[in-house]
Amino acid sequence: MGEIIERRCWWIVAAIAAGGLALRIAAAQGGLWLDEAWSAVMAAEAGTPLGAFLHINHDNNHHLNTLWLQLVGLDASPLLQRTLSIATGTASILMAARIGARRNASTAIVAALLFALSPILVTYGSEARGYAPMLLAFLTAIDLIDRWLAEPAAPRPAIPLALAAFLGLLAQLTMAFALAALGLWTIWSLRKGLALWPAIARLWGPAAMASATALALIFVPAWLGGGMAFGAAEPFTLAHWTVGLWQAFGHTFGNAWGFVAIGGAALLLLGMPIGRLAACGYAALLAAPLIVLIAQVPNAAVARLYLTASAGALLLFALLLGNGFARGQRGMAIVIAACALAIMGYACATLVQDRRADPARALTAIATRAPTGADAAVERPRSDAILIAAAASARYPLQIRQTCPAARFLFIERDGAEAFPAVPTHCATRYREIAGDTVQGLSGTQWKLYERSDR
Numbered sequence: 087m088g089e090i091i092e093r094r095c096w097w098i099v100a101a102i103a104a105g106g107l108a109l110r111i112a113a114a115q116g117g118l119w120l121d122e123a124w125s126a127v128m129a130a131e132a133g134t135p136l137g138a139f140l141h142i143n144h145d146n147n148h149h150l151n152t153l154w155l156q157l158v159g160l161d162a163s164p165l166l167q168r169t170l171s172i173a174t175g176t177a178s179i180l181m182a183a184r185i186g187a188r189r190n191a192s193t194a195i196v197a198a199l200l201f202a203l204s205p206i207l208v209t210y211g212s213e214a215r216g217y218a219p220m221l222l223a224f225l226t227a228i229d230l231i232d233r234w235l236a237e238p239a240a241p242r243p244a245i246p247l248a249l250a251a252f253l254g255l256l257a258q259l260t261m262a263f264a265l266a267a268l269g270l271w272t273i274w275s276l277r278k279g280l281a282l283w284p285a286i287a288r289l290w291g292p293a294a295m296a297s298a299t300a301l302a303l304i305f306v307p308a309w310l311g312g313g314m315a316f317g318a319a320e321p322f323t324l325a326h327w328t329v330g331l332w333q334a335f336g337h338t339f340g341n342a343w344g345f346v347a348i349g350g351a352a353l354l355l356l357g358m359p360i361g362r363l364a365a366c367g368y369a370a371l372l373a374a375p376l377i378v379l380i381a382q383v384p385n386a387a388v389a390r391l392y393l394t395a396s397a398g399a400l401l402l403f404a405l406l407l408g409n410g411f412a413r414g415q416r417g418m419a420i421v422i423a424a425c426a427l428a429i430m431g432y433a434c435a436t437l438v439q440d441r442r443a444d445p446a447r448a449l450t451a452i453a454t455r456a457p458t459g460a461d462a463a464v465e466r467p468r469s470d471a472i473l474i475a476a477a478a479s480a481r482y483p484l485q486i487r488q489t490c491p492a493a494r495f496l497f498i499e500r501d502g503a504e505a506f507p508a509v510p511t512h513c514a515t516r517y518r519e520i521a522g523d524t525v526q527g528l529s530g531t532q533w534k535l536y537e538r539s540d541r
Contacts, residue, residue, distance in 0.1 A: 095191040099183040099198045106202030106211075107176040112438045113212035114168045117446020119531040120468065120499060121146055122214040123475035124317070126167060129155035130478075143308035144315045148216025149256040155214060160478040164214070164446070167479075171218035175211020178218070181225040185232060186404055189363065193408025196423060200400045203430040205437055206337040207400075209528045210393065213442070216258035217393055223254030224264040224394055228366055228401075231268060234289070235275050235362055248292035255300035260374070264394045265297060267373035271366045317468070319384045326387035331375055334392040337528050338399055339426060340433035348429070352406050352422045356415060359405040367405065370398025389528055442530030443523035445499070449476035451521040451535055452484065452495050459483035462495040463512045469499050472531060491515075496536040510536050 118126060124144075129152045132138045138152045154170040179201045186197035201207055210217035227250040230243040254261035272289065276282050308314040320326060336342030339349075359367070374395040378386050385391065403426070410419035452460050462484060464470045470486045477484040487493060492515035500506060510517045517536030524532050 092187075092191065095187065095194055096183075098195055099180065102183075102195070102198040102202050103176055103179045106179045106198075106208075107172070109202065109208055109434060109438070110172045110175050110212040111165070113208050113434070114165050114172055115438075116164065116441030116444030117449070117479070118164050118167065118214060118472065118475045119442045119445055119529055120472055121317070121529070122164075122167070123445075123471040124468070125151060125214060126155050126160055126475045126478075127471040128152070130160040132156070139303055140307045141311075143311045143313070144317070146317055148258050149304065150219050150253065151214060151216040151257070160475065161481060163479055167214045168212060171211055171213055171215065174222040175207060175218040178207065178211070178222045178225055181222060181229060182401070182404070185225065185229050185363065185401070186408060188232060188236065189361075189405065190408055190412045192411035192419075193404055196407045196411075197401065197404035199423070199427060200404050200430075203427055203434060204338055204396070204400055205340050205430060205433040206334065206389070206393065206396050206528065208434050208437060209337070210390065213529055217260070217390060219257035220254050220261045220264075221393060221397060223250045223257060223261060224268075224370075224397060226250045227254070227264070227268055231272060231289075232363060232366065235272075238285075242289050244289055244292045247289065248296035251293040252296040252300045255297055256303070259304070260391060260393060262297075263374035263377055264370065265293070266377060267366070267369040267394065267398070270373065271369040274365050274369070275362055316384075320387065322378075322382040322384055322386050326385075327375070327379055330378075330387040330389055330391060331395075333387075333528070334389040334396055335399060337389055337433070338396040339403075340429035340431075344425075344429045348422060348426050349403070352403070352410075355418045355422070356406050356410040359402055359409060361405075364402060364405055367398045367402035371395050371402065372398075437527045440526040440530065442527065443525045443532060445472045445523075445531045445533050446476040446479070447523065448497055448521055448533060448535040449473060449480055449482060449484070453480065453482050455520075455537065456494065459485070460495060461485040461487055461493040462497055463488055463493040465496070465498045465507075465510075465512075469497055472499065472533070473497055492538060494538055494541065496538075497533065498536070499531050499533040501532070504532075506534055510534075515540070 124146050128142045132141050135153055155167055158166050179198050182201040183194040183198040187194035227247055230247050234243055251265055272286060276285055332342055335345055339345035374392045407419050407423050473486055490513035492513035496510055496512050496517045516539045518539050519534055520537050522534035
């Protein structure tokens with residue numbers, strides 16, 4: 087009977103993962119937004135895999151993603167350019183369920199649902215950046231350590247853990263927060279068992295060397311080339327840190343206040359999750375926020391900085407609900423899970439509809455008015471990557487220039503609530519707005535496209 091239940095559980099998990107895949111494909115529609123377009127253009131300019139390591143000394147260079155973008159090419163469709171994140175984001179659903187299944191079938195299914203529907207995971211699991219591969223490496227490392235801690239006499243997964251650490255750091259540097267959390271979790275879990283430091287050294291020694299190698303591959307070329315460039319570096323403030331955490335957990339569960347209400351009710355009715363995996367969840371939940379706070383890390387208001395904390399929160403919530411099912415509190419667990427998933431689903435529907443404001447529509451508007459080719463200017467140098475990537479995917483002959491006389495089209499993008507110019511001009515020529523969009527989710531580019539008024 088147990089085998090039948092286990093098989094049924096995995097069929098359910100597979101169906102959830104298929105739904106998560108479909109959701110990520112739906113969320114991956116539309117053109118590349120600013121950071122994705124930057125990544126694609128830099129990857130093309132670097133030319134070779136070696137160039138990705140030696141010549142792109144920029145924080146927007148997420149190396150595994152850059153290598154993927156080089157493989158598919160700048161002229162690939164945005165969906166293909168996002169496929170690495172879609173695949174690894176979907177695999178994370180299965181890995182979360184695998185971790186949960188070591189507790190009970192309910193935890194596996196709930197974990198799969200939460201990781202499939204969490205808006206922050208759908209966002210980063212459907213765009214051409216390195217966060218989804220990093221998260222998969224993190225979850226893989228959790229699974230490796232969790233299995234070994236359950237049977238310490240079994241062979242240590244030192245080499246697979248080292249590979250997860252290496253690939254995770256090459257995917258995105260926030261894997262460093264994950265490694266800190268995993269290290270703390272290991273120390274906590276071994277405190278009453280094996281001789282602490284020898285066991286930790288044997289498990290983590292290869293991972294430490296692999297991590298040092300990955301960091302050297304990233305930072306030594308930057309150091310030799312004059313330092314790492316940053317797209318933006320807002321100094322740390324406590325207010326930024328608070329905003330970043332609030333946004334991160336709001337987008338993890340779809341709505342920050344909804345999460346507070348549902349999470350509070352779940353804790354009161356179902357109790358605090360405890361045990362080995364719960365300790366991992368708490369470590370992941372706390373590591374990134376505390377490191378950012380103590381080290382005064384810049385850009386503290388950026389929600390993606392806390393993605394590993396979001397994963398920890400989801401694991402804890404899955405444990406809480408799974409334990410509720412296992413203890414016979416099925417009615418309460420179902421109501422709480424249904425409320426949480428409904429809020430997540432609504433947020434994901436908004437994300438799919440938003441398309442990160444789909445800046446490729448600017449290229450479509452240009453091509454509609456000038457089918458054989460056109461010239462365009464951008465207000466900020468960074469903005470040209472958006473049009474370059476869109477034109478390459480559409481194979482449209484677009485010339486981007488800043489020199490006078492005035493270009494026919496003018497493209498302007500903004501961050502957040504930053505205002506657009508009331509009367510846009512270029513080369514002393516006025517323009518009128520013909521297209522534009524704003525962003526509803528975590529990622530995207532607010533933009534407006536203008537055409538010369540004399541046309």
